[in-house]
Amino acid sequence: MPLIQLENVQKIYNTGNEHVHALHDLSLGIDQGEFVAIMGPSGSGKSTLLSVLGGLSQPTNGRVIVDGIDVYALDVEKRADFRREYLGFVFQSFQLIPYLTIIENVMLPLVVTPFARVERGRMAIEILEKVGLRSKALRLPDELSGGEQQRVAIARALVNQPPIVLADEPTGNLDSATSEAIMQLLHKLNAEGHTVVIVTHNPENIHDVDRCIHLRDGKLFVEKGLAVHSGEMASAELEKERL
Amino acid sequence: MIFLVLGLTIAVTTVVTLVTVTRAMNADIANKLDEFGANILIVPKSDELSLNYGGLAVSGVSLDVQKLSEADAAKIKTIKNSDNIKIVAPKLLNIAPIVQRNVMVVGVDFPRELQLKKWWKLNGERPSNNRQAIIGSEIKDQLRLEIGQLFQIKGEDFTVAGVLEPTGSQDDGVVFIDLKTAQRLFGKPNELNLIEVAALCYDCPIEEIVRQTSEKLPGAKVMAIRQTIESKMEAMHRFEHFSYGISAVIVLVAALIVMTNMTASVNERTREIGIFRAIGFRQVHIMKIILTEAFLTSLLAGVMGYGAGLIVSRLVTPMLTMNGNGDISFNYILLGFSVALAVLVGLLSSIYPAYKASRLDPTVALKAL
Numbered sequence: 001m002p003l004i005q006l007e008n009v010q011k012i013y014n015t016g017n018e019h020v021h022a023l024h025d026l027s028l029g030i031d032q033g034e035f036v037a038i039m040g041p042s043g044s045g046k047s048t049l050l051s052v053l054g055g056l057s058q059p060t061n062g063r064v065i066v067d068g069i070d071v072y073a074l075d076v077e078k079r080a081d082f083r084r085e086y087l088g089f090v091f092q093s094f095q096l097i098p099y100l101t102i103i104e105n106v107m108l109p110l111v112v113t114p115f116a117r118v119e120r121g122r123m124a125i126e127i128l129e130k131v132g133l134r135s136k137a138l139r140l141p142d143e144l145s146g147g148e149q150q151r152v153a154i155a156r157a158l159v160n161q162p163p164i165v166l167a168d169e170p171t172g173n174l175d176s177a178t179s180e181a182i183m184q185l186l187h188k189l190n191a192e193g194h195t196v197v198i199v200t201h202n203p204e205n206i207h208d209v210d211r212c213i214h215l216r217d218g219k220l221f222v223e224k225g226l227a228v229h230s231g232e233m234a235s236a237e238l239e240k241e242r243l
Numbered sequence: 244m245i246f247l248v249l250g251l252t253i254a255v256t257t258v259v260t261l262v263t264v265t266r267a268m269n270a271d272i273a274n275k276l277d278e279f280g281a282n283i284l285i286v287p288k289s290d291e292l293s294l295n296y297g298g299l300a301v302s303g304v305s306l307d308v309q310k311l312s313e314a315d316a317a318k319i320k321t322i323k324n325s326d327n328i329k330i331v332a333p334k335l336l337n338i339a340p341i342v343q344r345n346v347m348v349v350g351v352d353f354p355r356e357l358q359l360k361k362w363w364k365l366n367g368e369r370p371s372n373n374r375q376a377i378i379g380s381e382i383k384d385q386l387r388l389e390i391g392q393l394f395q396i397k398g399e400d401f402t403v404a405g406v407l408e409p410t411g412s413q414d415d416g417v418v419f420i421d422l423k424t425a426q427r428l429f430g431k432p433n434e435l436n437l438i439e440v441a442a443l444c445y446d447c448p449i450e451e452i453v454r455q456t457s458e459k460l461p462g463a464k465v466m467a468i469r470q471t472i473e474s475k476m477e478a479m480h481r482f483e484h485f486s487y488g489i490s491a492v493i494v495l496v497a498a499l500i501v502m503t504n505m506t507a508s509v510n511e512r513t514r515e516i517g518i519f520r521a522i523g524f525r526q527v528h529i530m531k532i533i534l535t536e537a538f539l540t541s542l543l544a545g546v547m548g549y550g551a552g553l554i555v556s557r558l559v560t561p562m563l564t565m566n567g568n569g570d571i572s573f574n575y576i577l578l579g580f581s582v583a584l585a586v587l588v589g590l591l592s593s594i595y596p597a598y599k600a601s602r603l604d605p606t607v608a609l610k611a612l
């Protein structure tokens with residue numbers, strides 16, 4: 001049984017009298033230890049898929065099962081606990097708290113855990129060491145470059161040692177060299193056993209991923225295996241499959 | 244946040260000022276009470292009108308009248324609102340011939356009488372033994388008595404210790420002697436036929452003290468006499484009610500300010516709340532964060548408001564009290580009250596914004612996701 005399983009997930013946004021079908025009857029499994037990339041044009045439902053998968057957004061229909069837990073059968077507070085235990089989120093615009101220092105930002109998910117303050121500090125330092133930012137622990141986010149800020153965000157996502165890391169366009173705001181470094185960091189985490197799911201626009205980012213999932217208008221367009229090595233190839237294959 | 248603290252601080256300042264000034268004015272009136280003399284008179288029940296003391300009929304000649312005793316005077320101090328009884332001045336009134344004229348001889352407890360009648364201006368000195376008397380200015384003129392002179396009542400010698408300057412009251416035509424001596428002299432041991440009481444009651448009408456006293460003294464007639472002090476107290480009560488009204492409005496306005504500010508602050512921090520929720524904060528955690536913040540800012544506002552209120556009170560009170568007394572001291576209870584008020588208003592008005600914040604949809608809050 002896959003670690004993450006989506007069963008006939010449908011998501012309809014109701015805004016006024018408009019109904020947007022963001023996800024159409026989508027079923028999908030992601031295995032423990034997989035590195036999965038979700039691609040697709042803007043508005044195709046990538047972010048929606050990630051937030052449904054991450055227990056942040058209740059699907060209109062269908063189930064999301066993670067490690068045997070039916071995520072949306074949990075009440076809203078238990079679902080928060082679930083996110084804390086199972087998931088680390090990384091966002092395109094880093095989403096650091098500007099008035100907290102780097103180490104405080106990293107410690108944030110631990111605030112609502114029973115760990116003692118000293119222990120939290122130790123865990124945060126350890127994870128900052130891993131992303132190479134230990135020396136900047138006492139700086140504010142503004143004093144760091146974009147790539148560094150994203151590394152802080154990754155550290156924050158990891159401080160709880162969650163089995164799953166979800167990243168929505170983690171390199172969207174970064175130049176290509178920095179993007180490369182971030183992707184390497186994510187691969188390193190994947191190698192350490194974290195299951196990683198990223199949403200990305202950038203074909204460069206899907207080198208070395210285990211699987212690439214393409215979305216179009218809220219539907220799974222194609223799932224491509226290990227053979228995918230470049231954006232162009234992926235598009236070419238897409239064309240082929242469509243025919 | 245600044246407006247929140249400012250709003251709450253100003254509210255607390257106003258309330259503290261109103262409370263403090265009201266209290267100072269009350270205390271001021273209480274201090275002045277002595278200068279206004281008695282406001283309750285107690286006489287034996289009787290149909291017979293025999294003696295007249297300041298327009299008041301005082302009986303005591305007829306034998307079948309229920310008599311007032313010194314024990315009755317003591318009972319006044321046992322009523323429920325006894326704290327409000329400031330002075331009890333017992334008296335025995337009689338008519339006796341002095342130098343061939345019939346004059347009113349009043350037996351009094353001199354220390355209490357002098358305490359009650361602060362306005363007395365005494366030439367000579369206070370009686371220091373029971374053979375000494377104080378006489379009114381008319382008596383001095385009519386009987387041609389001078390300070391230090393001897394005179395006789397019922398064959399006993401008395402000395403004039405002091406002469407009152409004209410008071411414009413019945414006291415001008417009275418000879419005051421020691422109460423015990425008078426009782427012996429007129430053969431009425433322990434008997435009284437008038438008790439004057441000075442009472443002040445902030446929170447109950449004088450009629451209530453009259454009622455309580457009547458209950459204790461069923462054989463006596465207890466009467467309230469209206470005085471300047473009471474119209475002052477009435478004005479004071481009106482001011483008090485006005486203060487409470489103003490305070491209530493101000494607290495309400497402060498609550499609205501807190502609520503608007505908290506809502507604005509929550510809206511400003513929507514994104515932040517989304518992050519907290521995404522990384523696994525529960526809804527109750529969000530509420531706790533916001534309410535803790537409200538608590539701390541309110542605490543600050545409470546302390547600052549008390550401090551500012553104290554300063555304003557010190558400036559304002561001298562203008563509002565009769566003796567210009569602005570001596571207002573630090574008061575822990577009022578400080579505690581201010582802090583409690585600020586925290587209560589701060590927390591109560593933050594509950595709804597905090598609740599709304601905790602219910603934010605994390606995906607909407609995190610527009611980036």
Ligand SMILES: Nc1ncnc2c1ncn2[C@@H]1O[C@H](COP(=O)(O)OP(=O)(O)O)[C@@H](O)[C@H]1O
Pocket residue numbers: 013014015020021022040041042043044045046047048049607612
């Ligand atoms: N909160 C929302 N309310 C209404 N419509 C939304 C909301 N979020 C996304 N959508 C719509 O759902 C569709 C999918 O959006 P999204 O998942 O953000 O796509 P992507 O991340 O691939 O660009 C789009 O048409 C978008 O306008």
Ligand SMILES: [Mg+2]
Pocket residue numbers: 046047048611612
């Ligand atoms: Mg998106």
